[in-house]
Amino acid sequence: MKINRKNFLKVAGLATAGVMVDNNGAARGITTPSAQRTQQFNMHGFAAPKLDKVRVGIVGVGERGSGTVVRLASIQGVEIKALCDVVPHRVESSASLLKKEFSGHSPQSYSDNPQSWKQVCERADIDLIYIATPWNLHARIAVYAMEQGKHVYTELPVGSTVEECWKVVTTSEKTRKHCFMGCGSCHDGMAAVVLNMVRKGYFGDLVHGEGHYIHDRVSNNEQRWVRDKDNNNWYGYRPWRLQENVNRNGNLYPAHGLGPVAQIMDLNYGDKMDYMVSISSGDFTMKHKMAEISQTDEYFKPYVGLDFRGNMNTTIIRTHRGRTIMLQHDISSPRPGHRFDLISGNKAIYRARPDRLATSHDGWLPQEEFDRLVEEYTPGITRKFAEKRDEARVNNRSRGYERVTASDWRLIDCLRNGLPLEMDVYDAALWSVITPLSEWSVANQGATIKIPDFTAGSWQTNKSGMDIDIKQGGTTKLVS
Ligand SMILES: NC(=O)c1ccc[n+]([C@@H]2O[C@H](COP(=O)([O-])OP(=O)(O)OC[C@H]3O[C@@H](n4cnc5c(N)ncnc54)[C@H](O)[C@@H]3O)[C@@H](O)[C@H]2O)c1
Numbered sequence: 001m002k003i004n005r006k007n008f009l010k011v012a013g014l015a016t017a018g019v020m021v022d023n024n025g026a027a028r029g030i031t032t033p034s035a036q037r038t039q040q041f042n043m044h045g046f047a048a049p050k051l052d053k054v055r056v057g058i059v060g061v062g063e064r065g066s067g068t069v070v071r072l073a074s075i076q077g078v079e080i081k082a083l084c085d086v087v088p089h090r091v092e093s094s095a096s097l098l099k100k101e102f103s104g105h106s107p108q109s110y111s112d113n114p115q116s117w118k119q120v121c122e123r124a125d126i127d128l129i130y131i132a133t134p135w136n137l138h139a140r141i142a143v144y145a146m147e148q149g150k151h152v153y154t155e156l157p158v159g160s161t162v163e164e165c166w167k168v169v170t171t172s173e174k175t176r177k178h179c180f181m182g183c184g185s186c187h188d189g190m191a192a193v194v195l196n197m198v199r200k201g202y203f204g205d206l207v208h209g210e211g212h213y214i215h216d217r218v219s220n221n222e223q224r225w226v227r228d229k230d231n232n233n234w235y236g237y238r239p240w241r242l243q244e245n246v247n248r249n250g251n252l253y254p255a256h257g258l259g260p261v262a263q264i265m266d267l268n269y270g271d272k273m274d275y276m277v278s279i280s281s282g283d284f285t286m287k288h289k290m291a292e293i294s295q296t297d298e299y300f301k302p303y304v305g306l307d308f309r310g311n312m313n314t315t316i317i318r319t320h321r322g323r324t325i326m327l328q329h330d331i332s333s334p335r336p337g338h339r340f341d342l343i344s345g346n347k348a349i350y351r352a353r354p355d356r357l358a359t360s361h362d363g364w365l366p367q368e369e370f371d372r373l374v375e376e377y378t379p380g381i382t383r384k385f386a387e388k389r390d391e392a393r394v395n396n397r398s399r400g401y402e403r404v405t406a407s408d409w410r411l412i413d414c415l416r417n418g419l420p421l422e423m424d425v426y427d428a429a430l431w432s433v434i435t436p437l438s439e440w441s442v443a444n445q446g447a448t449i450k451i452p453d454f455t456a457g458s459w460q461t462n463k464s465g466m467d468i469d470i471k472q473g474g475t476t477k478l479v480s
Helices: 004-014 062-072 087-102 116-122 135-147 162-175 189-199 239-244 255-264 284-295 300-301 367-377 380-392 407-415 424-443
Strands: 054-059 079-086 106-112 128-131 151-154 179-181 205-212 273-280 315-317 324-330 340-343 347-353 354-358
Touching: 054 062, 054 116, 054 284, 054 315, 054 407, 062 079, 062 128, 062 407, 079 087, 079 116, 087 106, 106 116, 116 128, 116 135, 135 151, 135 239, 162 340, 162 424, 179 273, 179 424, 189 255, 189 340, 189 347, 189 367, 189 380, 205 273, 255 324, 255 340, 255 424, 273 424, 284 300, 315 424, 354 367, 380 407
Parallel strands: 054 079, 054 128, 079 106, 128 151, 151 179, 205 324
Antiparallel strands: 205 340, 273 315, 315 324, 340 347, 347 354
16 A cells, blocks of 8 residues: 555544644644543543452463563562463463463463454453554553453553544543553663653753664564564564554654653653654665565565665654654664663753763763762662562563563552552553654655644643652562
8 A cells, every 4th residue: 555645644543533734735733632622530640449469361472472471470469360362372382381480370361263352351350451462453452451441551552543542541531440551661770760860850951852763673684584383573573563564654663762751751741742743764674675585485575565664764742841852763774772862951961872971061971970870860669679679589581571670560569559550541642642643744744743632731730750769659579
């Protein structure tokens, strides 16, 4: 499918989302949802009744989901009740690992058909549905799960269109069920340190932030292209994910880089995104790779000659308070990876890889001074999680996805203690909606588009996000 304005609006879900464009198709890009809607209930700061045990149904046990099974089973008070995937042997493999390495879990398997996740959502003895399927199912499963009275933990994104993002917001408000989008990079490492420094005034007024998803998946490592028995290939490019890169052009995966910047800038609680522009380069790698590997593997022949997204997408957002955010997405150029990257204020700057701080034009602070500041500003959440990890002696698993993160631990801790979550449905929707809006802007030569205010004005009175000092909770242990 070639992108033209009509089918683009359909794909991105903008046609019915209150987006107006001018007559010749160049964007004026005015969205009016916050003016048109009133919030049914404010989910920011919402605390659901505490759960002694968090009973979990897992939908999608592929690369990421099978790791999450282990991460969640490593947290006190979690019971995995159901495993669902359309590929039965993936369910069996996760079930047998749970049986072998953990106690207290006897999950039921669901792999009869592509709708089996509905049965999982309908079970009365489940509190939380975790979603790690292809992107196009996330919103559908999340909405259905909340309607069945379940909290949701979804992999990114929560929705692929503007409409889907609104739907999860309104459903969460209506049902008063949490919808949490996993973005581990927000809770740990330098993102947490910088958040603490910002809150304590080290950076002064924030001016600019940068966060990217730069992760080369087209390098010459041929192993990445060898398909397994399920036709999966090239880690991270399952067949569905390769398909997502055809006929779409924009920032397809903004949340890993954006999440920390958004929390540091108090977006949805003190500031809000106002408008954005997005431009993509051409494709200089994907088409060549498809032509090359189709010579040795017929499977890739249908991909030869298709329109792939541009290699580099750059999106720039301006917030209501006048800050700017630059996001880049490039998963097909040979270069080192990059995510949370830069915070700049009128008193200091942080830059990643290598991590550095500066307070003037004259250069970066010496390493000893940097180390001293990191020690001083490492927040309670990071220290508490490290303490729990050391107590339980977990996190020595070789597979990264199986190593429990501060984000998972704190999610379960908040649910068990009846606390508001560190990220809510408004964060999930805002960080996800950048994708369809960037596609729209790219398709319109980088034109400006307004960004919906999913809080419907509550950002002006909402209190800050993450409880970085763990003033409440922090009682959940890890189990080995
Ligand atoms: N947070 C992170 O660091 C991180 C890392 C990797 C992937 N992810 C995210 O995790 C999600 C899954 O990615 P992945 O790499 O594991 O992909 P994957 O293809 O390995 O896994 C997806 C699984 O969903 C299953 N599935 C498809 N349709 C289904 C249906 N109707 N019902 C039940 N199961 C179904 C597939 O069979 C597969 O096992 C994506 O959203 C991805 O962006 C996040």
